[in-house]
Amino acid sequence: MPVQVISGNYAQAYAAKLARVQVISAYPITPQTTIVEKLADFVASGELQAEYIKVESEHSAMQVCISAAGMGARTYTASSSQGLLLMHELLHWASGIRAPIVMGVANRAIAPPLSIWTDHSDTIAQRDTGWIQYYAESNQEVLDTALMAFRLAEHEDVRLPAMIAEDAFYLSHTVEPVDVPSQEEADAFLPPRKARDIVRPGEATRLGSYIGPDLYMEFRYKVARAMERVPATMAAVEHEYERITGRNHGGPLPLYRADDADAVLVTMGTATTTARSVVDALRARGEKVGLAKLRVFRPLPVHELRELARTVDRIGVLDRSYTGGLVGAAYSEVAGAMYHARERPMLQNFIAGLGGRDITPPMVEQMYRRLIGAGGSEVEWIGLKERKEVA
Amino acid sequence: MTSYETVEDLPEVCIATEPSDQIETASWRTMRPVIRLEACTKCNVCWKFCPDIAIAINEEGYPVVLLDYCKGCGICAEECKPRAIDMVKEG
Amino acid sequence: MARLTIPYEEYMRSGHAACPGCGATLAMRYLLKGIGRDAIVSIPACCWTVIGTPFPTTVLNVGMMDSAFEATGASISGLRAAADALKLEGVTIVGFAGDGGTVDIGLQALSGMLERRTDAIYVMYDNEAYMNTGVQRSGSTPRGARTSTTPITEFSRGKVERKKDIMAIVAAHEPAYAATVNVAFPEEFVKKVQKAKGIHGPRFFHALAPCPPGWGYSPEKSIEIGRLATDTNAFPLYEIEDGKYRITRKLGRAKPIEEYLKAQGRFGHLRPDEVASIQEEVDARWKRLLQLEALD
Numbered sequence: 001m002p003v004q005v006i007s008g009n010y011a012q013a014y015a016a017k018l019a020r021v022q023v024i025s026a027y028p029i030t031p032q033t034t035i036v037e038k039l040a041d042f043v044a045s046g047e048l049q050a051e052y053i054k055v056e057s058e059h060s061a062m063q064v065c066i067s068a069a070g071m072g073a074r075t076y077t078a079s080s081s082q083g084l085l086l087m088h089e090l091l092h093w094a095s096g097i098r099a100p101i102v103m104g105v106a107n108r109a110i111a112p113p114l115s116i117w118t119d120h121s122d123t124i125a126q127r128d129t130g131w132i133q134y135y136a137e138s139n140q141e142v143l144d145t146a147l148m149a150f151r152l153a154e155h156e157d158v159r160l161p162a163m164i165a166e167d168a169f170y171l172s173h174t175v176e177p178v179d180v181p182s183q184e185e186a187d188a189f190l191p192p193r194k195a196r197d198i199v200r201p202g203e204a205t206r207l208g209s210y211i212g213p214d215l216y217m218e219f220r221y222k223v224a225r226a227m228e229r230v231p232a233t234m235a236a237v238e239h240e241y242e243r244i245t246g247r248n249h250g251g252p253l254p255l256y257r258a259d260d261a262d263a264v265l266v267t268m269g270t271a272t273t274t275a276r277s278v279v280d281a282l283r284a285r286g287e288k289v290g291l292a293k294l295r296v297f298r299p300l301p302v303h304e305l306r307e308l309a310r311t312v313d314r315i316g317v318l319d320r321s322y323t324g325g326l327v328g329a330a331y332s333e334v335a336g337a338m339y340h341a342r343e344r345p346m347l348q349n350f351i352a353g354l355g356g357r358d359i360t361p362p363m364v365e366q367m368y369r370r371l372i373g374a375g376g377s378e379v380e381w382i383g384l385k386e387r388k389e390v391a
Numbered sequence: 392m393t394s395y396e397t398v399e400d401l402p403e404v405c406i407a408t409e410p411s412d413q414i415e416t417a418s419w420r421t422m423r424p425v426i427r428l429e430a431c432t433k434c435n436v437c438w439k440f441c442p443d444i445a446i447a448i449n450e451e452g453y454p455v456v457l458l459d460y461c462k463g464c465g466i467c468a469e470e471c472k473p474r475a476i477d478m479v480k481e482g
Numbered sequence: 483m484a485r486l487t488i489p490y491e492e493y494m495r496s497g498h499a500a501c502p503g504c505g506a507t508l509a510m511r512y513l514l515k516g517i518g519r520d521a522i523v524s525i526p527a528c529c530w531t532v533i534g535t536p537f538p539t540t541v542l543n544v545g546m547m548d549s550a551f552e553a554t555g556a557s558i559s560g561l562r563a564a565a566d567a568l569k570l571e572g573v574t575i576v577g578f579a580g581d582g583g584t585v586d587i588g589l590q591a592l593s594g595m596l597e598r599r600t601d602a603i604y605v606m607y608d609n610e611a612y613m614n615t616g617v618q619r620s621g622s623t624p625r626g627a628r629t630s631t632t633p634i635t636e637f638s639r640g641k642v643e644r645k646k647d648i649m650a651i652v653a654a655h656e657p658a659y660a661a662t663v664n665v666a667f668p669e670e671f672v673k674k675v676q677k678a679k680g681i682h683g684p685r686f687f688h689a690l691a692p693c694p695p696g697w698g699y700s701p702e703k704s705i706e707i708g709r710l711a712t713d714t715n716a717f718p719l720y721e722i723e724d725g726k727y728r729i730t731r732k733l734g735r736a737k738p739i740e741e742y743l744k745a746q747g748r749f750g751h752l753r754p755d756e757v758a759s760i761q762e763e764v765d766a767r768w769k770r771l772l773q774l775e776a777l778d
Contacts, residue, residue, distance in 0.1 A: 051566050067558070071561055416496070448490075
């Protein structure tokens with residue numbers, strides 16, 4: 001198992017190559033570009049036998065994947081920010097048609113003003129599209145998760161598309177050591193796609209169709225049930241991956257020093273790494289704090305969150321996005337899960353790190369201070385540059 | 392035709408496989424074509440131009456109107472050169 | 483079977499939901515007679531979405547896939563990619579989209595498909611407005627036509643702009659083959675499709691599909707109207723192969739455009755001077771087509 005020092009983008013490309021994707025649609029957008037460039041290299045050199053379609057927009061990129069998947073091919077694409085937003089219509093289509101597309105997203109802020117730097121607004125704004133959503137913390141996790149996503153998405157009990165989000169530049173362009181599975185290991189883990197309900201030449205079928213009020217709701221119910229089956233299927237897939245590669249990334253909500261914590265911060269993406277070091281520093285000073293990494297956002301790990309609430313009184317949720325609500329989206333999701341928890345914790349929302357604003361250890365410490373101390377408003381923007389009035 | 396009434400009846404994906412010709416569009420029409428075979432030259436123009444494929448050709452080469460489907464558009468009567476088709480009021 | 487001028491075999495069924503006299507249905511019927519069983523047809527939101535009957539039934543006797551409205555060009559690129567990746571032999575990939583879904587919202591994806599040289603056939607069936615949604619004007623609506631968004635009042639005389647020349651746009655992409663076809667001339671329609679089937683690369687058809695409710699005429703006149711469109715030079719029949727233009731139907735003398743216009747309610751408001759102006763436009767376009775044909 002060779003260890004390569006590669007970027008998160010290259011990790012995505014390696015995962016797609018190891019998965020033996022058959023159709024790739026490519027449209028460039030910073031900071032995803034090196035994913036599609038690396039894939040172009042793999043295809044051009046013959047290392048990857050795939051149809052590489054150079055589309056003229058992200059909307060078309062997703063349509064190419066949907067149509068190709070509708071004929072039974074294994075497909076991959078990648079995007080960010082504005083490009084992902086442009087795909088929005090088709091993200092709904094992909095899940096509705098139950099296409100097991102895998103997509104890499106380099107999380108990037110949304111214009112205006114135009115920013116190439118990281119935040120999660122782009123993927124958070126897609127939370128209603130029926131896609132499985134992962135947020136990765138390291139390049140190793142990007143590769144492993146992307147490879148696992150193919151198997152999960154194509155699983156007969158699931159058949160839903162999946163996106164693997166990685167923070168722009170922190171992961172997309174920063175190199176880290178990554179244990180890249182061999183093709184043999186990947187083949188052992190991921191067999192060719194066994195496609196069902198597809199269009200084949202010579203058969204009179206119509207994939208998509210149209211419908212009145214009589215049966216639409218029932219098709220949506222099928223998607224809901226599929227989402228319900230994801231957690232168990234994901235656990236089985238991750239177990240199998242660990243058996244072959246020895247690696248496990250801790251399921252949908254890996255905890256760090258949360259057992260006896262008075263306060264836990266829920267984080268997504270690379271802010272988790274920063275928060276982990278702050279937890280260690282605070283613990284060394286006798287503060288009982290912990291961390292919960294929201295690794296899988298869709299489907300939300302409701303069970304795991306409620307379990308956490310049984311032992312932890314104060315939970316903060318760090319949103320690295322702002323999508324127009326009175327509260328952050330991740331916070332509202334967690335709060336929703338906690339509403340029916342047996343013991344409801346105190347919840348607080350922190351919004352930070354938008355548009356690539358660095359989330360620093362002092363900022364994270366400030367969040368823990370808020371959690372531990374009483375008071376403070378329900379939502380706080382940490383690191384905001386404002387002129388404070390001195391009383 | 393398979394009955395689709397509950398979520399259990401449905402396929403997992405919205406994929407349609409039943410042929411449409413179980414739908415009879417006869418009730419759409421207010422006029423009906425009547426072919427006078429003695430004037431028919433078996434040119435098959437009526438068959439050729441029917442948007443509903445509601446004219447078949449029998450063994451003898453004569454057109455036969457498929458009354459289950461004919462919507463009474465009148466293209467066959469209009470295009471028939473020997474004027475062998477009359478559009479007659481339904482009912 | 484005596485005297486059949488087009489193939490007998492059908493690849494679509496009755497029971498569909500098209501209006502009586504629908505030109506778009508005939509366009510699909512003749513297209514499929516030219517291509518046969520191993521076609522996979524991608525359709526966007528358009529009349530054919532609804533003509534194609536609701537779940538669980540399907541009208542076509544070949545594979546069919548629905549796509550997003552603006553994405554037919556991308557959809558067929560995806561289908562072709564899958565067919566190649568899965569090593570499926572002898573599959574003809576077809577996109578079948580309306581005029582709105584091609585010249586307006588679908589133009590980008592069509593351009594992409596042509597530029598990428600996707601091995602597929604794109605058919606634009608042209609009923610000259612957004613018919614499925616109630617006759618709103620599209621870029622393909624001819625000048626002067628009444629539509630629901632270009633009504634006739636003392637201030638508004640129908641569509642102001644000229645019809646987008648989609649064949650010119652397609653020609654600029656240097657397709658492997660492009661042709662206009664008309665449901666009123668099925669023999670030529672089928673022949674051109676059969677020819678295109680044997681050509682590799684991006685192929686395009688502009689198919690005239692007369693629409694009784696949208697154009698304002700009695701359904702039995704659909705073929706007659708289609709015929710008049712070509713015989714007045716409003717819709718010339720020609721093909722482009724390797725950049726070479728060839729007009730495939732030429733009358734000795736074109737009929738006056740007035741015959742075509744007065745047969746349709748959507749042009750019923752036109753004054754003689756407006757008709758004359760349209761005649762000028764038709765003559766100019768025809769002249770230009772003759773010049774293009776004369777080029778080497």
